[in-house]
Amino acid sequence: MKIVRTTAQLQKAKKELSGSIGFVPTMGALHHGHLSLIRQAKEENDHLIVSIFVNPTQFLEGEDLDAYPRREEADIRICELAGANILFMPTIDQMYEKDELCIGAPAIRGYILEGQKRPGHFDGMLQVVMKLLNLSGATRAYFGKKDAQQLALITQMTKNYFMDVQIVACEIVRDEKGLALSSRNVYLSESEKERALCLSRSLKRATKMVMSGELDSDTIMKEMRSVLQEADEVEYIAIVDRAFKALKKVELGNTIILVAAQVGKPRLIDNIWI
Ligand code: AMP
Numbered sequence: 001m002k003i004v005r006t007t008a009q010l011q012k013a014k015k016e017l018s019g020s021i022g023f024v025p026t027m028g029a030l031h032h033g034h035l036s037l038i039r040q041a042k043e044e045n046d047h048l049i050v051s052i053f054v055n056p057t058q059f060l061e062g063e064d065l066d067a068y069p070r071r072e073e074a075d076i077r078i079c080e081l082a083g084a085n086i087l088f089m090p091t092i093d094q095m096y097e098k099d100e101l102c103i104g105a106p107a108i109r110g111y112i113l114e115g116q117k118r119p120g121h122f123d124g125m126l127q128v129v130m131k132l133l134n135l136s137g138a139t140r141a142y143f144g145k146k147d148a149q150q151l152a153l154i155t156q157m158t159k160n161y162f163m164d165v166q167i168v169a170c171e172i173v174r175d176e177k178g179l180a181l182s183s184r185n186v187y188l189s190e191s192e193k194e195r196a197l198c199l200s201r202s203l204k205r206a207t208k209m210v211m212s213g214e215l216d217s218d219t220i221m222k223e224m225r226s227v228l229q230e231a232d233e234v235e236y237i238a239i240v241d242r243a244f245k246a247l248k249k250v251e252l253g254n255t256i257i258l259v260a261a262q263v264g265k266p267r268l269i270d271n272i273w274i
Pocket of ligand 1: 026027033034036037142146147171174181182183
């Protein structure tokens with residue numbers, strides 16, 4: 001595995017690869033959620049590139065940029081064991097210059113839910129993903145459904161900008177109790193981890209209701225709120241279609257149910273695709 005830290009090195013290393021390239025961009029502190037993307041990318045392509053970059057432009061003022069978990073040595077080992085050909089770990093200077101041209105998230109899909117809570121977050125995310133996709137020369141790039149809105153926006157960006165890359169949506173990986181894995185879960189104490197299970201529990205309850213024929217969004221969201229009482233603060237519950245338009249009634253095969261809540265220090269997000 002080649003570890004490259006400059007964009008020039010990446011472009012040189014990439015030229016030596018012939019065949020398809022699977023690419024997995026991450027912010028590091030790798031867990032089994034990342035690993036499932038990495039494994040899928042490895043399986044479906046001739047070559048695998050992973051990037052680790054804690055992207056400053058997607059963090060808002062006062063968010064956890066400096067405290068974001070960093071575990072470089074362990075991450076390198078994981079990527080090596082997973083069979084990555086290239087691990088790209090750039091510095092901020094490599095990725096950005098002053099007064100850049102920026103991409104903006106679209107008003108509707110980009111500034112609701114996560115985008116409303118974290119205005120500007122998706123602009124920064126799209127900016128770095130555009131750079132990383134161009135640099136990697138990926139045939140296919142892998143993203144988790146865990147960040148459903150991010151996934152929808154990246155898919156839209158590649159379509160709107162005619163980018164020659166296939167975006168692959170990967171299933172959410174959970175721990176044995178149902179908690180969606182996240183690098184930020186390290187902030188949770190044991191008791192907070194227990195309370196954090198109310199997010200996945202609320203989604204399971206919603207799924208059960210749908211299975212038994214209840215399709216009314218308000219009724220489902222009301223029930224979810226009652227399951228979410230163990231959270232310190234519920235930021236949003238939403239039932240949307242795959243294009244993130246709010247749904248009055250669940251549409252089977254076209255619905256995402258999302259929840260965001262604060263438990264202890266971190267804000268947690270989770271969702272289910274129905
Ligand atoms: P991050 O390092 O948080 O930026 O995540 C990098 C990629 O891993 C994103 O595409 C995430 O959606 C994905 N990811 C993070 N957690 C999970 C999970 N529990 N299951 C599946 N994918 C995940």
